[in-house]
Each structure stands twice: as C-alpha cells, then as structure tokens.
Amino acid sequence: MATGLPEPEPLRALIDALRSLPGVGVRTARRMAYHLLQHDPEGARHLADTLQAAVGELRHCERCNSFSQTPLCTTCQDPARDPAVLCVVETPADQNMIESSHGYKGLYYVLMGRLAPLEGVGPDQVRFAQLLQRASDGQVKEVILATNFTAEGETTAYYLADMLRNQGLTVTRLARGVPSGSELEYVDAGTIAWALAERR
C-alpha cells in the first residue's frame, strides 16, 4: 500500500475494516470509505445497523444448514415442499439461483463449502456426516447433487455420490450441457464435448 497522508484514525480503521469484504483491496476500500463519508453517511449508519442485526439474528437452519432467523428455515417448514427430494448445493447463493429457476419443489441441504484438499478442506470440515444423517431420515428418496461444475465441485459431487449411494439413495447430478440461449459458435469445446456425450 502506498502510504501517503496520515489519515485520521477513524478513516484509517474504516478503510481497514472494509478490506474484510471479499474482493476488496485497499484502493477499493478507500474509495468506498470516501464515498460513504462524503455522499452517504446515512447509508453508512444503515449499513452498520444491518451488519449488527444480521450477525446477531441469523443462525443456521438445523435441517438444511442455510441461514435462518428461526431454528428451522421457512423452506424446511414449508409443507408444500416435496420431502422425498433433497438438493445439495455449496452455498445459499447457489440455493437462491436454483429457487429463482422456479423448477424445483423439493428441499435443500447447503454444504456451506466444498471439498478442497489443497486448502485443507476435507469431508469433516464440510460436515458430510450431518448431510448423511439428514438424507437418512426415511423420507428422502433422491438426492440431487448441485455442487458447482468446477474441479472442487465435481470432486465433492463424486465423493457424495459414493457415500449416498451406499445408503441406498438415488443420487442424480444437474445436467451438464449447452447453456440456454447460447450460440454453439461461442460455447467452449469442453461444454460441447459434454453436451455430445450426454445427448438425449
């Protein structure tokens, strides 16, 4: 970091704290701090309040592991959901994307991570035992693996498929193929290869 002006302490502390946001370096943090102080002090106060509230009030749903204000989240409590299908995702953001497709009516399990041996994240860190217990409730018949199609997501799916099939569960994976609305000319070769291999 280029050290220039001796910044007033509260400003320096704020810039430093903003760097705890993912993808925010010192330059962006400084820009954010100046913006809030100069143009949006009300927004800054509001952000402070919502941060406190979120950290204080949110917990993990006891069944699906996603964020919730109550012991069981609204999705897990919803009687209209099909308890026989369980969709496993890496993060609440992924869960949110699947919900926004309006194509799924079962329940979820959020791993809050994925296997990443290179980063020291193994089956214990992602609490696979908890998922195994959840999937063995006698109601779940099918587990849909919706981890990312990255190296780590695929490894996680592979590992989970093995583990869950041993429990006599049906295990499926999100279809891989050409994205909806895309032109073949601009799709990468790996995707085309998969779309060919999994044609139907």
Add this chain to the structure above:
Amino acid sequence: MATGLPEPEPLRALIDALRSLPGVGVRTARRMAYHLLQHDPEGARHLADTLQAAVGELRHCERCNSFSQTPLCTTCQDPARDPAVLCVVETPADQNMIESSHGYKGLYYVLMGRLAPLEGVGPDQVRFAQLLQRASDGQVKEVILATNFTAEGETTAYYLADMLRNQGLTVTRLARGVPSGSELEYVDAGTIAWALAERR
C-alpha cells in the same frame, strides 16, 4: 434481480444496505453478505463499529476541506509545510496519491468534487468561493491545480485558473506527459501529442 429464495429479513436488509457501496450490485452484495456471515462475523461486527465511529467522529477540516477528527487537520497544522503553495485536488484519495509521491511539501485544498455541468454540479456546489477565500489569505503565492486529467477535471482546472489568476495568484497545473516507467509503444496517441507539445 432474480428473486429466488425468501431470504430471512436481516439477510435481505444487509444485502440491500451493502448496495450503497460504490460499484456493488446485488450479486456482489449477496456474495459479501454470505462471506461475512459464514466466514467472518467478527469482521462484520468490526466493520459496523468502524462505520459508526467514522461517520460520528470525522468532519471536514476548516481550512482544506479534507476529512479530519479535529477542526484543523494534521496536515494544515503541520508547521513544516510551506504555506505559500496550495495544491487543489478533487478528492482526499487524490491528495493521498500526491502525498505518497513524497514530492510535495505545501498545503492542500480538497474540492470534494469537480465541475460537472451535465450532472448539475456548478461552481456553487463545489464551493469555489471557499477556495477563493482560502487562497486569498495573503500567505498563498502559488496554486497548483491537480484536478484529474478528465474532461470534468480539465474544465474545473480551466475555470479555477481563470478565477485565481484574477486574484493575482500564480496558477500552475500538474505536468502532462508520458507516465514514468511506460514504453512509448503502449502509450495512447493523445498523451504522446501532449508530451511532444509540452517537451522541455
């Protein structure tokens, strides 16, 4: 925004509040919220505290307009600074960059903005009268215009030069030319043209 999951209220509020940060859309805000809640609740609390402290404790320096905890900022109070030279910048971030060059020992005036007629920002909004008063303290001999080399920054500099020269002050502008360490081949033609015209 893709509406998916009914997010718990504190989470929804936090995502919304994070969008008041410059350059942060709903996707980034969601990623930030999840990150803080899942991996760094302590960082979130700390960020909330520093936001409150910064908004509560920082004010504008009465002389230079930059952020300060005291009526006069540490730079304006520094007796080692040359009171005969005043450098005009758009923002504290610009001031910080000039300081980090270690090439300037005079004082500053921070406009906290620039002329932007298309956005309705005129001389009154940027409080040019206040600058004029500051520059007419009898000590200032030279004003260095260090506004950005953008259309708006140039307009501001042009306008200020006119105004300040009428007060009998020496007005200079940061040199324009080829960036230090750059290869001519990769410098844009406009910069080369300026560097030629202002060769010395």
